[in-house]
Amino acid sequence: MSRRRFLVEPAALDGPEARLDASEAAHARKVLRLNVGDEVWLVDGHGRRAKARLTSLGKGGASCRIEAVERLTPLRPRLVICPGLAKGPAMDFLAARLTELAVDEVRPFLAARGEVRLRDEDQRLERWRRLAGQALKQCGAPLLPEFFAPLDLEALLALAPARAARLILYEGEDGRAMAQVLAEAEGPAEVWALIGPEGGFTAAEVDRAAAVGFTPCGLGGVILRAETACLAVAAVARFGAQNFDAAKMHS
Amino acid sequence: MSRRRFLVEPAALDGPEARLDASEAAHARKVLRLNVGDEVWLVDGHGRRAKARLTSLGKGGASCRIEAVERLTPLRPRLVICPGLAKGPAMDFLAARLTELAVDEVRPFLAARGEVRLRDEDQRLERWRRLAGQALKQCGAPLLPEFFAPLDLEALLALAPARAARLILYEGEDGRAMAQVLAEAEGPAEVWALIGPEGGFTAAEVDRAAAVGFTPCGLGGVILRAETACLAVAAVARFGAQNFDAAKMHS
Numbered sequence: 001m002s003r004r005r006f007l008v009e010p011a012a013l014d015g016p017e018a019r020l021d022a023s024e025a026a027h028a029r030k031v032l033r034l035n036v037g038d039e040v041w042l043v044d045g046h047g048r049r050a051k052a053r054l055t056s057l058g059k060g061g062a063s064c065r066i067e068a069v070e071r072l073t074p075l076r077p078r079l080v081i082c083p084g085l086a087k088g089p090a091m092d093f094l095a096a097r098l099t100e101l102a103v104d105e106v107r108p109f110l111a112a113r114g115e116v117r118l119r120d121e122d123q124r125l126e127r128w129r130r131l132a133g134q135a136l137k138q139c140g141a142p143l144l145p146e147f148f149a150p151l152d153l154e155a156l157l158a159l160a161p162a163r164a165a166r167l168i169l170y171e172g173e174d175g176r177a178m179a180q181v182l183a184e185a186e187g188p189a190e191v192w193a194l195i196g197p198e199g200g201f202t203a204a205e206v207d208r209a210a211a212v213g214f215t216p217c218g219l220g221g222v223i224l225r226a227e228t229a230c231l232a233v234a235a236v237a238r239f240g241a242q243n244f245d246a247a248k249m250h251s
Numbered sequence: 252m253s254r255r256r257f258l259v260e261p262a263a264l265d266g267p268e269a270r271l272d273a274s275e276a277a278h279a280r281k282v283l284r285l286n287v288g289d290e291v292w293l294v295d296g297h298g299r300r301a302k303a304r305l306t307s308l309g310k311g312g313a314s315c316r317i318e319a320v321e322r323l324t325p326l327r328p329r330l331v332i333c334p335g336l337a338k339g340p341a342m343d344f345l346a347a348r349l350t351e352l353a354v355d356e357v358r359p360f361l362a363a364r365g366e367v368r369l370r371d372e373d374q375r376l377e378r379w380r381r382l383a384g385q386a387l388k389q390c391g392a393p394l395l396p397e398f399f400a401p402l403d404l405e406a407l408l409a410l411a412p413a414r415a416a417r418l419i420l421y422e423g424e425d426g427r428a429m430a431q432v433l434a435e436a437e438g439p440a441e442v443w444a445l446i447g448p449e450g451g452f453t454a455a456e457v458d459r460a461a462a463v464g465f466t467p468c469g470l471g472g473v474i475l476r477a478e479t480a481c482l483a484v485a486a487v488a489r490f491g492a493q494n495f496d497a498a499k500m501h502s
Contacts, residue, residue: 177490222351222490223351231479231483231486239487
């Protein structure tokens with residue numbers, strides 16, 4: 001059952017019938033071996049999920065009758081992960097794994113020690129969205145993260161709202177633990193976390209972020225590879241709260 | 252500097268001189284472009300680290316004069332991650348990433364829905380150790396995790412000491428949050444966490460673990476791929492505590 005998920009456009013859940021395109025239909029037939037009459041789940045990546053039943057299934061596509069639509073409760077905190085732009089495979093890895101961790105937004109930035117520009121920006125954004133869609137179907141996360149084109153650090157810092165817990169991950173001498181900073185924020189509704197590229201932030205980058213209200217904090221003195229750090233930060237922010245009031249189940 | 256780390260046998264740090272083998276020496280010459288007189292760090296993967304200086308460097312190996320040896324404070328909690336045995340690439344991924352997260356022991360087990368045996372057991376264990384060694388040099392973690400051959404679930408359950416916080420990750424209807432369970436254990440000195448294979452645990456497996464004292468708990472209703480779940484669990488156990496008393500910096 002859990003693997004019978006299909007990603008559809010949000011508008012597809014508004015009517016009584018939804019279409020699956022040829023590639024989704026092929027997956028249903030050849031991999032999942034589904035037949036007309038079988039139950040499936042349709043997810044729109046924007047917080048809605050529908051129980052549906054296959055009414056036709058062929059080479060050109062498939063149709064489903066929608067039986068019930070539910071809106072999934074958004075997870076708390078709202079989670080914005082900002083990785084220093086890295087090379088292709090690292091970013092691809094993050095696109096999929098951060099989707100599983102129910103990250104709301106992925107906003108790469110151009111770090112002093114990271115990649116300084118994204119080649120084929122539109123294609124790469126499209127690629128991250130496609131990988132995220134695959135991860136979403138696999139894991140059943142309620143939302144596709146929203147992916148943004150990389151910005152300069154300064155522009156990114158200006159975007160983060162003051163109401164959010166704003167963190168910059170940095171292993172300084174007298175660093176505070178990320179979990180402690182979040183606990184002192186008393187279950188923030190929104191978290192923005194900046195994670196440096198391989199090689200880390202420069203001191204100037206950390207000073208600049210701190211000057212506009214970001215809190216430098218770390219992960220207990222362990223030095224992680226950049227992608228692992230992104231996952232660890234997302235996991236601690238998403239699941240480190242001590243009860244389900246703060247980290248609410250979504251259904 | 253951070254990349255000038257070399258992994259040596261523990262005994263190598265007992266004397267005034269340490270040898271690097273031919274492959275480490277080649278890495279020092281060709282990749283790091285080091286010369287005689289340069290400072291390096293030697294890590295033994297068992298909690299000791301030495302500052303040293305290259306005294307010779309050639310095709311057959313290298314020598315270093317040891318200048319200072321320090322013993323790194325073990326991180327708390329002691330962390331034992333038990334993944335359902337998975338296919339090769341997933342286990343390789345875990346070997347490296349769990350090393351970065353400073354996991355103390357990796358104890359795979361044979362899950363009902365996972366791989367039911369390990370081919371070439373000795374070779375695979377050797378491979379995991381080699382990948383862990385590479386990750387350790389890269390990230391500077393104090394310890395190599397100890398890798399164990401897979402056991403039946405029953406044998407693994409019997410091994411976990413009652414003094415440890417013993418968790419089985421399971422998304423039941425009335426599941427409790429993993430972070431809550433750990434908080435109620437008040438900063439346990441040791442955590443054992445069982446993470447199911449792709450497809451999850453069977454109810455019988457969860458019942459059996461609960462019967463011997465494991466606490467079923469989850470990650471807030473999000474369903475993760477098995478490897479991502481292992482990393483998230485390790486990150487929450489390692490870094491989710493709210494202060495550095497519980498998650499102590501190691502140097």
